[in-house]
Amino acid sequence: MRVNGVDLLVRTGGPAGGTPVVLLHGFPFDHTLWDGEFAALEGQFRVAACDLRAHGRSGGAGTPFAFEDLVDDLLGVLDGLGIDRAVVVGLSMGGYAALRFAEREPGRLRALVLADTKSAADTDEGRLARAAGARKVRESGVAAFAEGFLPKALAKRTLESRPAVVAKVRGMILGCTAAGIAGTLVAMAGRTDTTATLGRIRVPTLVVVGAEDALTPPADARALAAAIPGARLVEIPGAAHLPNLEEPEAFRAALLPFLRGA
Ligand code: MLT
Numbered sequence: 001m002r003v004n005g006v007d008l009l010v011r012t013g014g015p016a017g018g019t020p021v022v023l024l025h026g027f028p029f030d031h032t033l034w035d036g037e038f039a040a041l042e043g044q045f046r047v048a049a050c051d052l053r054a055h056g057r058s059g060g061a062g063t064p065f066a067f068e069d070l071v072d073d074l075l076g077v078l079d080g081l082g083i084d085r086a087v088v089v090g091l092s093m094g095g096y097a098a099l100r101f102a103e104r105e106p107g108r109l110r111a112l113v114l115a116d117t118k119s120a121a122d123t124d125e126g127r128l129a130r131a132a133g134a135r136k137v138r139e140s141g142v143a144a145f146a147e148g149f150l151p152k153a154l155a156k157r158t159l160e161s162r163p164a165v166v167a168k169v170r171g172m173i174l175g176c177t178a179a180g181i182a183g184t185l186v187a188m189a190g191r192t193d194t195t196a197t198l199g200r201i202r203v204p205t206l207v208v209v210g211a212e213d214a215l216t217p218p219a220d221a222r223a224l225a226a227a228i229p230g231a232r233l234v235e236i237p238g239a240a241h242l243p244n245l246e247e248p249e250a251f252r253a254a255l256l257p258f259l260r261g262a
Contacts, residue, residue, distance in 0.1 A: 001050075003076035004069065006060040009051040010077055013042035019110065020086040021259060022074070023049040024094025026116070026241075027188065028149070028181045029172040030056025033091065036248050040256060048086075050077055052094070054180035056172070061180030067191035070097045071104060078108060087262050089113040089255070092216055092241065093184070096191055103197040111204040111262035112228075113255065116213050116241050118220035119227075121193035130189040134182035145181060146173035155212045155240035165245050198227035205231040206258040210239030210246060232258065 001010045011031055021041055023034040031049035041047045053060035053073055060069075074097060078086055087110045090098030095117025102109050122130065137145040150169060151159060158165055205228045209221035218235055225233035234254040239246035244255075 001077060001080050003073050003080060006053050006073070007058065008053065008073060008077065009057040010048055010081075011038065011050070012046075012048045012081065013038060014044065014046045016046060018044055018046040019259070019262060020046045020048070020081075020083040022078070022083075022086045022088050023047065024074070024088065024090040024097055025049070025052065025055070026092030026094050027184055028055060028145075028176045029169070030175055032056075032168075032172060033242070033245070037089075037244060037252065037255065040252050041259065045259060046083075048077065048081060048083075052097075054176070054183050056175050061177045061183060064183060065187055067096070067100070067187045070187070071100045074101055075105060075108070084108065085110040087111040087113065087259060089115070090117060091115040091244070092117050093188060096188070096194075099194040099197065100192065102201055102203075103194050106200075106202070109203050111206075111259070112201065113206045113208065113258065114221075114224055115208045116210060116216045116221070116243065117224070118216050119193065119195040119198055119224060120220075121191055122189050127189040130185040134185040137178045137181045137185075142174055142176060142178050142181065145178075146170050149173060152215055153241040155210065155238060155246055157238060158240065158246045162246070165242075168245065169242065195227070198224065199229065201228045204258070204262050206254065207231050207233045208243060208251065208254055209233075209235055210241060210243040211235045211237045212240040213243075215241045
């Protein structure tokens, strides 16, 4: 789908009359992060999962962009698919985009799932770490970046005993380019803080987090759930930053009933 001057890969499925659910992956992954959820949902829901700009097989890696462009892209995808109001499911960076979308386009939101994410913008220390990461991936390449990222994203048990999950995550990272990763780091460093919006969210919200997530720890998820009226919080034992891959059954046991009620 051509959106805002960029070609985005958008996978769609499910009945046209089903409740629309849009799945937003984290950084630096792609829409296949959600393969399991896509399969579980497409019998009942109208599902869309895209490679966000500068990720996977979508374009846009070669041009500087702002975090807001990801939100524009989400809006463009909804418009392109003729979807008025969607359930938006976002993991980590996808959750940052979902929260900014909730702030900017509340009327287009039906329900919200926030997985392993937070509302705060980067601290100065975080921004400097993004700059260092961007430099490193440009100098050392994506493979080295992937090996540095895996131990931060996955629980020790996943790393040691789930080689297929490790290979999948590595494969998604290797599917991104150094320019795309560096550009996304710069864009994330410039994103705004959505904390002030949380108390104004009026749609059903599910907050999920891996109990061992070190990148967006359970304390961030608890803060989201406490601030969003009526939000439900589920912590998933044995998982870190990617609970839908690390503990898929527990993740779907939280997600599916929520979506059926949305
Ligand atoms: C992600 O998984 O999207 C990233 O870890 C988010 C971030 O770097 O802030």
